[in-house]
Amino acid sequence: MTLSLEWIDEREGGAGPKEEAWMELLERLLNMAGEAEGVDDGIVTVTLTDDEGIRELNRQFRGLDKPTDVLSFSLVETVGEEPLVRFDEEYEGTDGESGAWEDETDAGDPFSDMLGDIVISVPRAEAQAAEYGHSFERELGFLFVHGFLHLLGYDHDNEEREREMFSKQEDVLAKAGLTR
Template sequence: MSLQLDWSNEQDKIEIPEPWINRLEQLLQIAGEMEGLNDGEVTLTFTDNEQIHQLNREYRNIDRPTDVLSFAMQDDGTEELDIIFEVESEDEVDPISGMLGDIVISVEKAKEQSEDYGHSLEREIGFLFVHGFLHLLGYDHMDDAGEAEMTSKQEAVLQKAGLSR
């Protein structure tokens, strides 16, 4: 098995070209390799500001749109209900064991930020995707050290994929 990307587009304001999806798949492989992760599945949903605002309010109690949200399936369980799945025989496979989690990106917010930062929308979406992926693996930026570590990892992945600033 390898790292797999399952994606959907739930917004109609900005086109998501197929080469961008190929680039995101490349970023997933590079980031996974850098983290020593070879197997798993990530679900990516492109949305708009209205939908991500609703998710941000519902899941984080923050009443504004954001650029990216991550929902890890391989969490430590401290804030989530434990999921128990019993495998009845050796032939059955746990359907969530390979799921790393879900990433939701507001394409509208990504476009705003790409214009603010003076780089392409493709680069901004790539950055947000890698950022979300690192959150799925347990990284955070709640303090200066965590932020520096995430920033370094994100930039290394983007640079290796040719998406540097």
């Protein structure tokens, strides 16, 4: 298996021709960031939304009733040096019934390939690109790589960890030609 990107566009009007170019960019960045981090396979879902959509998620999951630029929902839990994928031992069937897998050896782990979800507010990314004086593609790439690193357990909750995470982001973006 390889790294793959699933795409959801929740904005009114949905995706168009310009979003196809964004998808290609994000797939390339996913592979570059994955290579830099030694992640060879997995599935990442990226959702494009508006400020209201991300505000609702921010309120629901972080208790902050305001829009933000990017949110990450990791399905990977780090234990020591080895990532541990979190999943329930039960699943929800298509008919609405819930229960354990009948034959776990044949069914496999339905979530083992999922690294997590990244949600990006397109209006916020557009505003930040203008504010910082760089292209929208650079801002979108920054937010995506930032979100991807969060999926892998990186954080910026102190100065040292922020330096490490932002250095990794900038390395990937520079390699992709997305400089300020």
